[in-house]
Amino acid sequence: MSHNDHQPMLRRDYLKWMGAxxxxxxxxxxxxxxxxxxxxxxxIVPFAPGGTSSIVARTMATELTKQMGVxxxxxxxxxxxxVPAMQEMMRTPADGYTIVMSHIGLMAVNPLIxxxxxxxxxxxxxxxxxxxxxxxxxxxxxxxxxxxxxxxxAYAKARPGQLxxxxxxxxxxxxxxxxxxxxxxxxxxxxxxxRGTGPALNDVLAxxxxxxxxxxxxxxxxxxxxxxxCLATGTTERISVLPDVPTVNEFGFKDFETVQWYGIxxxxxxxxxxxxxxxxxxxKALKMPDVIAKNAAExxxxxxxxxxxxxxxxxxxxxxWKEVVIKGQIKPG
Amino acid sequence: MTPVRLALLLLGVxxxxxxxxxxxxxxxxxxxxxxxxxxxxxxxxxxxxALLYGxxxxxxxxxxxxxEAGQEALPGSTTRMLSLLGGGVAFIALVIPxxxxxPGTLCGMCIARAFDAPFNGKSLLICGLIAGVFWFVFAxxxxxxxxxxLPWLF
Amino acid sequence: MEAFDALMxxxxxxxxxxxxxxxxxxxxxxxxxGVLPGIGPxxxxxxxxxxxxxxxxxxxxxxxxxxxxxxxxxxxxxxILLNTPGESAAVVTALEGNKMARNGRAGQALATAAxxxxxxxxxxxxxLTFFAPxxxxxxxxxxxxxxFSLMVLSLxxxxxxxxxxxxxxxxxLGLGLLLxxxxxxxxxxxxxxxxxxxxxxxxIEVTVxxxxxxxxxxxLYLAWxxxxxxxxxxxxxxxxxxxxxxxxARSWKAWLRGAFFGFPIGAxxxxxAELPTLLSYYTEKKLSKHPEEFGHGAIEGVAGPEAANNAxxxxxxxxxxxxxxxxxxxxxxxxxxxxxYGIQTGPQLLSQQGGLVWTLIASLYIGNVILLILNLPxxxxxxxxxxxPPPWLYAGIIVISTAGVYGAGNSxxxxxxxxVFGLLGYLMRRFDFPAAPLIVGLxxxxxxxxxxxxxxxxxxxxxSTFFTRPxxxxxxxxxxxxxxxxxxxxxxxxxxxx
Numbered sequence: 002m003s004h005n006d007h008q009p010m011l012r013r014d015y016l017k018w019m020g021a022x023x024x025x026x027x028x029x030x031x032x033x034x035x036x037x038x039x040x041x042x043x044x045i046v047p048f049a050p051g052g053t054s055s056i057v058a059r060t061m062a063t064e065l066t067k068q069m070g071v072x073x074x075x076x077x078x079x080x081x082x083x084v085p086a087m088q089e090m091m092r093t094p095a096d097g098y099t100i101v102m103s104h105i106g107l108m109a110v111n112p113l114i115x116x117x118x119x120x121x122x123x124x125x126x127x128x129x130x131x132x133x134x135x136x137x138x139x140x141x142x143x144x145x146x147x148x149x150x151x152x153x154x155a156y157a158k159a160r161p162g163q164l165x166x167x168x169x170x171x172x173x174x175x176x177x178x179x180x181x182x183x184x185x186x187x188x189x190x191x192x193x194x195x196r197g198t199g200p201a202l203n204d205v206l207a208x209x210x211x212x213x214x215x216x217x218x219x220x221x222x223x224x225x226x227x228x229x230x231c232l233a234t235g236t237t238e239r240i241s242v243l244p245d246v247p248t249v250n251e252f253g254f255k256d257f258e259t260v261q262w263y264g265i266x267x268x269x270x271x272x273x274x275x276x277x278x279x280x281x282x283x284x285k286a287l288k289m290p291d292v293i294a295k296n297a298a299e300x301x302x303x304x305x306x307x308x309x310x311x312x313x314x315x316x317x318x319x320x321x322w323k324e325v326v327i328k329g330q331i332k333p334g
Numbered sequence: 335m336t337p338v339r340l341a342l343l344l345l346g347v348x349x350x351x352x353x354x355x356x357x358x359x360x361x362x363x364x365x366x367x368x369x370x371x372x373x374x375x376x377x378x379x380x381x382x383x384a385l386l387y388g389x390x391x392x393x394x395x396x397x398x399x400x401x402e403a404g405q406e407a408l409p410g411s412t413t414r415m416l417s418l419l420g421g422g423v424a425f426i427a428l429v430i431p432x433x434x435x436x437p438g439t440l441c442g443m444c445i446a447r448a449f450d451a452p453f454n455g456k457s458l459l460i461c462g463l464i465a466g467v468f469w470f471v472f473a474x475x476x477x478x479x480x481x482x483x484l485p486w487l488f
Numbered sequence: 489m490e491a492f493d494a495l496m497x498x499x500x501x502x503x504x505x506x507x508x509x510x511x512x513x514x515x516x517x518x519x520x521x522g523v524l525p526g527i528g529p530x531x532x533x534x535x536x537x538x539x540x541x542x543x544x545x546x547x548x549x550x551x552x553x554x555x556x557x558x559x560x561x562x563x564x565x566x567x568i569l570l571n572t573p574g575e576s577a578a579v580v581t582a583l584e585g586n587k588m589a590r591n592g593r594a595g596q597a598l599a600t601a602a603x604x605x606x607x608x609x610x611x612x613x614x615x616l617t618f619f620a621p622x623x624x625x626x627x628x629x630x631x632x633x634x635x636f637s638l639m640v641l642s643l644x645x646x647x648x649x650x651x652x653x654x655x656x657x658x659x660x661l662g663l664g665l666l667l668x669x670x671x672x673x674x675x676x677x678x679x680x681x682x683x684x685x686x687x688x689x690x691x692i693e694v695t696v697x698x699x700x701x702x703x704x705x706x707x708l709y710l711a712w713x714x715x716x717x718x719x720x721x722x723x724x725x726x727x728x729x730x731x732x733x734x735x736x737a738r739s740w741k742a743w744l745r746g747a748f749f750g751f752p753i754g755a756x757x758x759x760x761a762e763l764p765t766l767l768s769y770y771t772e773k774k775l776s777k778h779p780e781e782f783g784h785g786a787i788e789g790v791a792g793p794e795a796a797n798n799a800x801x802x803x804x805x806x807x808x809x810x811x812x813x814x815x816x817x818x819x820x821x822x823x824x825x826x827x828x829y830g831i832q833t834g835p836q837l838l839s840q841q842g843g844l845v846w847t848l849i850a851s852l853y854i855g856n857v858i859l860l861i862l863n864l865p866x867x868x869x870x871x872x873x874x875x876x877p878p879p880w881l882y883a884g885i886i887v888i889s890t891a892g893v894y895g896a897g898n899s900x901x902x903x904x905x906x907x908v909f910g911l912l913g914y915l916m917r918r919f920d921f922p923a924a925p926l927i928v929g930l931x932x933x934x935x936x937x938x939x940x941x942x943x944x945x946x947x948x949x950x951x952s953t954f955f956t957r958p959x960x961x962x963x964x965x966x967x968x969x970x971x972x973x974x975x976x977x978x979x980x981x982x983x984x985x986x
Contacts, residue, residue, distance in 0.1 A: 084686045085899065114677075118686070165946060171677040193945050194674050196938070199813045199820070200757040206811065207628045209946060222812050222834020340919055344659065351666055354681050361676040365941065366949040369673040372937040373680060376669060380662035387659055396656075397920045400713065408714035415712045415914075418886075422704075422907035425890055426900045434891070441890060442883040448711035451879035464884050468891050 037097050037275050041072040044265075045101040047086035048077065057133065057263060058102055060295050064286035082172070083107040084118045091120050095270035097279070100129065103266040108315050109322040110172055126266045128311040130280040131304030132287070133296055134260040135216050136236040137178040139249070140229040145211050150233045150252050154186045161189035166212035167201035170194050175201070177322060178214040178235055178259035180329035185254045205229065216261060217242065217300040235259030240300045262318070264304065264311055276308055337396035341388030348381040418448035433482040434473070438465030495617055498846030501546055503854065510547035511851075511858045514540075514554025519863065522562020525699045525885065526892020528575040529559040529801075530817040537825050549848050552825065553855025556818075560761075560801040561605050561859060564794055565870055568597045572703035572885060576694040577761035577797045579927050580769045582702060583649065584782065584789030591785045594874070596731050598867045600739045600787055601794040602860060603731075607740075608747035608795035609856040612802025615751055616809075617849055623803075624810050627755045632942035633953050635756075637963035639936035642763055642928075644967045645770035651783065651922035660921045664929020667692050671934070675941050687901040694762075695896070697930055699889050700906040701923045705913015707882045712914065739791040742772050746795030754803025757815040762931050764796035774974075802852070809833055809845065 044062060048054045062073040078086040083106060093099035108122050120126075139150070147153040157164050168176035171194050183190060193210060195201040198219050205213045206228055213220075213229075221242060223229040233249045234240055237258055249257040265283065267276060284305035286292055296303050304311070355377060361368055390396050400407055421444030428437035442461030443453060451457055469483045517539075521532045536555045540548045563574030568585035581601065588597040615623065630638075650657025670681040671691030682688040731739070749771070750764040772788040773779060782789055805822075807813040812833035814820040826833055831844050876884070893902050916923055947953035955961045 082686075082689065084689075088686075115686075163948075171672070171674060191945060193942055195942070196674060197814070197820070199807075199815055202811070202813050203628060203757045203807070204631055206813075207631060209631045219812060222832065222837075226835035228835065335915070335918075337919060340915065344663075347663075347666075351681065354683075358680055359678055361678060365675065366944045367941050369676045369678045369680060372933075372940075373666070373669040376662065376665045376933070380659070380666055383655065383658045383662050387655055390655065398918060399920050400918050405713070405715075407712055411712045411714060414714055415708060418708055418711050419907060419911070421886070422890070422903065422910070426903050426907075429894065429900060429903075438887050438891065442887045445707070445711075445883040445886050446879035448707075449879035449882055450714070451877075457879075460880055461883055461887070464880075464887050465891075468888055472891055472895055 037272075037278065038069055038071045040098065041074050042097075043074050043076050043093075043099045045076045045078055045086050045090055045099065047083035047102060047104075047107060054102065054104065054263060057295065060292055061132065061283070061286055064289050064292055065282055068282055068286060082111060082115065084111065084115055087118065087120055087122075087126075090268065091125060093268065095268035097267060097271050097275035100265050100267050100279070101126075102132075102263060103128070103315075104263045105174065105177070105261055105318060105322070106172060108266075109318045110177065110326060112319070113323060113326045114172065123315075125269050127269050127271060127276065128308055128315055129265040129267055129276050130283045130308060131262060131264040131306055131311045131314060132283065133299075133301040133303050134236075134262045135299050135301045136234050136240055137174060137214050137259045137261060138217060138220050138224075138231050138243075138246075139178070139182065139214050139233045139235070140205070140212070140220055140224065140231050142205055142208050142211050143228055143230055144208055145230075147232070149247070150249065153232055154188055157188040157190055162191060164188075164190045164212060165193050165210045166190050166214070167193050167195055167205050167210040168213070169198040169201055169215065170196060172326075174216070174259075174261040175214040177325060177329075179212070181235075181257070181259050181321075181325045182214070182249065184325055184328055185249075185257055214259075218298065221300075236302070242300050258321075260302075262304075262314075264315075280305075280308055337391035337398060338388065341384060341391050344384040345381065345388065348377055348384055351377045351380075414448045414450075417444050421445045421448070433484045434469045435462070435465045435483045438469070441465075494842055494846045495850060497843070498848070498850030499853075501843075501847045501850070503850075504546065506544065507547045507550050507851075508854070508858070510543050511550035511554050511855055512862065514551035515558045515855065515859045515862050516554075518555035518558020519562040519565075519859070519866075520558075522559035523565050523574055524562075524892050525566055525572045525574050525703055525889045526695060526896060528695050528896075529556075529563065529577075530821060531896050532559040532562075533818055533825075534821050537821065540825070546847070549851035550854055550858075553848075553851045554858060556822070557605070557609055557798065557801065557852075557855050557859050560798050561602065561863065564601045564605075564797070565598065566885075568601065568790070569594060569870060569874060570703070570881075570885060571706050572889070573698050576698050576927065576931065577765055577800070579698050579702070579762070579924060580649070580765040580793040581790055581797070583769070583924055584786050587783070587785035588787065588790065589874075593785060593787075594871050595867055596735055596787065597785075597790050598870060599731050599864065600735065600791045602863045602867070604739065604743040604746065604791045604795040605798040606856055606860040607743045608750060608797075608799040609802055609859075610853065611744075611747045612751050612754075612799045613849060613852045613856065616802060616806055616852070620806050620810055623752060623755050624806055626752065627757070627807060629959060630756050631957075632939045632946065633957050633960040634963065635939035636936060636943055637954060637960040637967070638753075638763070639932055639939060641963050641967040641970070642766055642932060643936075644970050645767050646925055646928050646932075648770040648773045648782075649766070649922060649924040649928065651925075652920065656919075656921045657925050660916065660923065661925035661929045664926035665933040666929075667697070667926070668930045668933025669937070674934075674938050675945075685901070687899055691934065692905065692930065693896075693902065694927065694931055696893055696902050696905050697909050698927050699893065700909025701913040701916070701926065703885055703889050704906060704910025705917055705923070707886055708910050708914040709917040710878070711882070712918075735787050738776075738778075738787050742768070742788040742791035743795040745771055745775075746792040746797075747799040749792075750796035750799025750801075751803040754800030755806045755815070757807065757813060760816060760931070761797050761800035762928070764800050765793035766928060768792035768796040805852075809837055809848075810835065 044058060046054065046058045058075055062075055065073045078089060086101060087107065090099065090101045112122050141147060147156050166179050168179065190212065198215050201213060202219060204210045206223065220229060224231045231243060231246045234246055235258060236248055237250060239248055287303045287305040355370060355374055358370055399405060421441040424444060425437045425441040439462040442464055443457045446457050446461065447453060517536060521527055521536060522529060533555060540551050543551055563578040564581045567573045567578040567582040568589050571582050571586040573579045573582050585597045646661060670688055672679050672689050679689060746768040749768045753764045754761060769789055769792060772792040773782045776786060776788050778786060804815055804819045807815055808819050808822060814823045831841060837845055890903055893906050913923060943953055955964055
């Protein structure tokens with residue numbers, strides 16, 4: 002009967018559809034593997050939303066979204082020195098759909114001060130590309146009677162322990178930079194940590210503290226107005242916004258480089274083609290006018306180099322900061 | 335739970351805090367006030383006040399507001415309390431594997447149960463709506479990281 | 489006056505229909521998100537700020553002003569209605585505000601908060617316009633020693649919120665101070681009281697503690713009691729929603745005093761908005777003609793702190809604009825926002841980019857006005873919230889709080905903390921321990937300890953620095969007077985009466 006006929010028909014149809022669906026599924030997944038990216042990418046940023054690094058991330062994400070056609074979604078996971086963010090990263094599959102923003106603290110300093118974080122930055126992660134390097138400036142309050150870095154070192158050596166320097170916190174970029182300078186020059190100055198650049202800057206401007214090291218954006222207006230005097234920059238070349246300020250290297254300290262840097266890192270085991278593609282997209286994005294403008298505002302030097310270049314850079318930084326952290330007895334912060 | 339037991343609990347907290355003080359690694363840096371002074375002072379002060387509270391409670395002079403007339407807990411109080419806390423536990427346990435909406439709905443239903451609303455379709459619907467709408471507002475519109483709404487949906 | 493002309497110029501740019509429309513939108517969403525417990529003003533602004541990049545340039549500022557002030561105001565609404573501070577600065581408002589609401593005076597509480605916020609915001613913006621350099625110089629004079637003395641003064645002010653029993657209040661305060669010590673010691677980098685958990689390295693977040701103690705704790709206690717559902721409604725509403733003449737008379741001075749506290753302290757780095765609300769509450773309690781009402785719904789206790797809160801929000805802008813120094817997490821976000829708007833903050837801001845800045849300031853005024861216009865009618869809407877049956881109301885509050893806390897920290901650990909604080913809140917509610925001192929202790933402890941140690945390092949170990957430095961010494965003297973004089977005064981009056 003027609004009613005009975007339906008049943009075998011339906012079953013045959015059902016099998017047909019299942020077969021077709023199965024084929025389609027395998028076809029789709031094969032497609033997905035070869036055409037990365039095919040779904041949104043999650044970018045873990047180990048800072049609270051709103052800071053400078055988040056701005057860098059957001060600008061890059063906007064560009065990359067336009068270029069690659071899929072959304073790059075920023076996932077802010079601040080706090081704990083970045084350790085929880087990396088631990089979260091460890092829980093994601095190595096398929097190139099989750100990346101993390103790596104920076105000097107996470108890669109070079111944390112391994113020394115958080116030995117049991119549950120991951121190894123070199124073995125469990127693979128660097129993709131360096132995004133930018135932000136120079137650290139060394140400034141003094143205008144009333145401090147020194148004219149350049151040499152006279153500062155002499156001044157400090159004449160009164161050990163009496164000069165103070167402020168920082169944005171323990172193990173912050175400014176703290177590390179100043180400790181590096183201390184190590185290189187042999188000065189004995191006292192560290193006074195604050196919670197963030199703001200309060201630190203406040204006390205330096207008021208003259209209560211004599212020295213400070215921080216990034217360009219926060220200090221530039223005060224250097225220009227004369228409230229602070231910039232003695233040196235921690236970059237390898239002079240920076241364009243302050244062409245009269247010598248680098249620390251110029252005073253005879255070879256190989257001295259203190260910059261705050263950011264990059265992208267993925268899970269170890271991510272297919273190399275995906276890493277290469279991502280790096281190339283980033284290099285392209287870094288040349289876009291919006292991104293160039295943001296970097297110029299910070300006097301940041303854009304990156305975009307290859308994965309192995311970034312790996313070599315990280316290794317160099319780890320070696321450099323290991324010495325500073327140990328000699329400066331820097332603890333988690 | 336009476337004031338005396340509360341005082342004992344408090345003293346227990348002070349004890350744990352004091353133990354934690356000893357665990358703070360000594361600092362190698364030279365400073366007038368180290369990392370232990372301020373917390374130690376606070377633990378000492380808290381212990382003193384807790385002892386005074388305990389003595390006062392022992393003498394029966396401390397209040398338990400739920401003993402006042404018209405304020406006693408109605409029967410079933412423990413169930414209600416556990417229900418509310420259970421909602422929290424459910425959320426914590428389930429949010430990572432199951433996304434936001436399902437544990438959120440369950441949490442809401444447990445809390446509603448704590449206020450005597452039974453586990454029924456109405457509860458499911460209302461709590462599901464609350465969880466769903468807020469996932470949408472927070473995660474979609476505002477970009478707060480709440481994870482996926484449902485496990486198979488991004 | 490040059491400044492005035494420039495300001496008028498700014499107004500000309502800002503007062504246009506599309507601009508005002510976006511201002512309304514900004515105020516609305518700012519308030520809405522600020523209302524959500526667990527989402528503090530910093531996160532609110534971080535979340536909503538990107539929206540401003542999509543609107544026309546002239547409207548950006550007004551929308552931003554709306555979001556900024558809206559976030560500051562939003563936290564107080566839930567504080568008053570549901571005893572759930574949306575942010576830590578609204579904790580003090582909850583003390584009197586919620587009591588007023590329970591007495592059926594929710595409308596008046598909300599109204600005084602709204603108007604007070606407007607008055608303070610206007611005063612703050614005025615001060616920003618005309619006195620910015622002066623106040624900034626004064627704020628610069630505050631070093632670590634002065635901060636410590638300010639904290640000592642605040643500790644004395646805590647006595648105002650200790651509640652019925654000083655002993656129990658002190659226990660709460662001590663517990664709060666202890667909890668404030670959790671985390672990494674800033675000076676040495678040593679972890680303290682963290683039990684090896686990385687989530688605790690940054691300490692216990694005040695929002696989590698406040699929302700846990702107040703919202704979850706209250707819900708837990710009421711659930712345990714089981715009486716809420718019997719009455720059917722969370723609270724009754726009697727009489728009109730508007731402030732009486734007497735309410736106005738009692739509020740206006742509190743507004744002014746609150747603004748006076750809020751603005752300079754907001755301008756100081758690490759000043760924050762919580763301290764001024766505490767100091768304002770203390771002052772209002774001491775100066776009030778009806779001190780017995782405090783703790784049961786005194787309107788000054790809402791007017792003052794709310795004004796202080798908003799004035800502090802305006803105060804934060806000063807060092808931000810003139811020195812480029814962000815004095816709070818919110819300010820740090822705004823700094824990046826201003827860079828996005830093309831404002832290069834710093835000492836040369838006014839001279840080099842006057843036009844933009846005056847537009848911003850004009851927008852702040854306008855945002856303030858829009859907020860008032862928007863919120864006064866909304867009062868009746870908010871109050872209707874209370875008619876929701878308890879199971880759904882509390883389910884909603886706690887699920888939203890959980891969402892807020894989970895989203896803000898993106899960790900279940902914080903959610904766990906939320907409920908632990910909820911349990912603590914239940915115990916405190918049941919045994920009559922005041923919650924406010926705990927929150928205040930949590931906020932004050934790390935700031936006070938840090939300032940003390942910084943000051944000692946700068947002075948090379950001299951403890952006398954707190955008394956020999958003029959500003960610090962005067963603050964200490966005031967604190968000492970406040971501690972000693974009232975009991976002595978009472979004794980003297982007592983002897984006189986004999």
